[in-house]
Amino acid sequence: MFQGMNFSPASLPPAVARLREEVRAFLAEETDWQPNSDFNAGASPAFSKRLAQRGWIGMTWPTHYGGGGKSFLERYVVTEELLAAGAPVGCHWIADRQSGPLLLKFGTEEQRHRFLPAIVAGDCFFSIGMSEPDTGSDLASIRTRAVKVDGGWCLNGSKIWTSGAHLNHYMVTLVRTAAASENRHAGLSQFIVPTRDPGVTVRGIDNLAGESDFNQVFFDDVFIADDLVVGEPGNGWAQVMSELAYERSGPERFLSAFRVLAEFVRCLQSSSDKQQRTLAGRLITHLVTLRRMSISVANMLENGEMPDTQAALIKDLGNTYERMVPELIRLQIPEQRSQALASALQECILHAPSFTLRGGTREILRGIIARGLGLR
């Protein structure tokens, strides 16, 4: 079979059952937010802090950086519980999912000690600075640039669609540090940019639902000390690519519409309509299968593999599913619809266009899958 098509079944260790109960008990006490299973839809520094106090941020990181020393499968259980409950995970999500692991892989010892314990404590949040006004899918075409100065770099340019930059403390920013050459992937570097630096301007952009989550960020002669460069200058492309399996394979890639399904199912408890029930069953068969695929990948990550094609497959299948859920359910709404279903549906339809864009568009993912098939 093709490279990257294998999703070997993996089981969750028995110990996670207790962990799952602990997370549920924690969530049952949480009351001051509106549930939304889209990971991008809610952000609360106070919630992230409470989660950190339970040890559920940076769970997989080594204990000497403050991490939990737990497995990816344990982290998986915590993240899926948070999403299913619709918790406001936006603040810590990126730092926990990918900025921390990036530093563990490429950061200096000093950087790890400086950032990881703070992330684990729920005091330090990260954003991703990749997209620019003229750069979306074609990431190598970025123009934000930095020139070497004494003791660091001088950064100029702009990033856009930066989720949470207005709430977060840092953004891992992809920057051109050497002129573009024949090899488009050369000369790129990753910087940790403090979003509250006086040379950084964060300007909110409303999304179509009228919410303010993403931003345009401007860099105006921002001084980035050498100790804020991640890994080797010039190695940025390879480093960004190494984040993708973390970024694309998790439960947030198929649970965004979960509230809609859950509320639909709740309404059907008192309906015997065959069509409605059949639809619920259909959506459950997809969800269970996606979850199993995603757990397979979490297990591969645990084993130190780099399942990039699998991650692209999960994200594409999962995003397609997330967009299908509200579209099918809206046509089968029971007469006894609850207010919860109506509002979950409305929010989901408004957010749905973003599912197949953020984190790599559907078309780009399919290109990666096609490469896995040997077509390109």
Add this chain to the structure above:
Amino acid sequence: MHEDQMLVADTANRIFSEECPPEVVEQAENGIYAEELWETLNANGLLLAGVDEANGGCGGSIIDALIILREAARKAAPLPLAETFVAGQALNQLQQPMPALPITLVRGNFELSKSGLLKGDCSRVPFGRNCQSFLIAVNDANEQHKQPISLCLVDADQASIEQGKNISGEPCDRLLIKTEMTASRIFTVDRQWLNYVELLGAASRAVMMAGALEEMLQMTVNYALERRQFGKAIAKFQAIQQQLAVFAGEVAASKRAADTLLESAELNALDVAIAKARIGEASGISAEIAHQVHGAIGYTREHRLNQLTRRLWQWRDEFGNENYWQHYVAEIFLNDAAGELWQEITELKV
């Protein structure tokens, strides 16, 4: 899969690859039954896996049998293998010796009188003309109740056949029976038991579809790399790449759903339902893309693609189509008193 299961898969794969080329499939569809292939499978112990040796089977588990069926499906093996598996399991559970094979379980309009006269017909019996034995489930008068059901074991010469075929091109015949039964060939089972046996049928079709889908993806990718238009391989066109990526996603999901069945010690009804429904859905989507990418050549009888696509179109409808199993899944999730969807999903074994 365990090592011994890999061995079963490898052996089966080798035999089907060597002994079941497209010509054998084509011949079978033209009415020449693949007798030789059947004998080879028999000689290699691949026919009655999962049936106790004491009952005339090959031992091993039903998972072994499903693994063999998946390999058979990759090559569109034109034999009543799943049918024999299901009926063989039924008899094995009843501790009966295996009768003449092939055999199939039949649910049609059959009545059994008090005096032992079995009478009735079933209009769609796959491979009816090739079966040496039939296991006939007699209708109970009252479908709704959990009344016992009689199973009658009948020899082929007690039955008559009107030939037909289904969308897969395989025989699908009308079976007519009017015969006196002896008591020793009548077994009484309850409906639940029969449901379990039919679940084996759904599991068979699910893993078979998954196997055929993998084969079809490989075939289609190879074709896209070979076929040239506008001066390059069509694989280089992004429209083709994007379609094949969707196809690959469906195959990956199908493989994962089928693997769940092959990894478990025994069949879990909910997992079978999920697999049959999910893979059935994948079959339609994938067959459409496979044909689109193959162009006109794939629409010819001569090309091997349709040996797989016709079977996928057949199998997705057998032993319960997608809607049937989706509804079944919903009933399990929605009728649970606890009623919390997420809790139920996380209680499922991954």
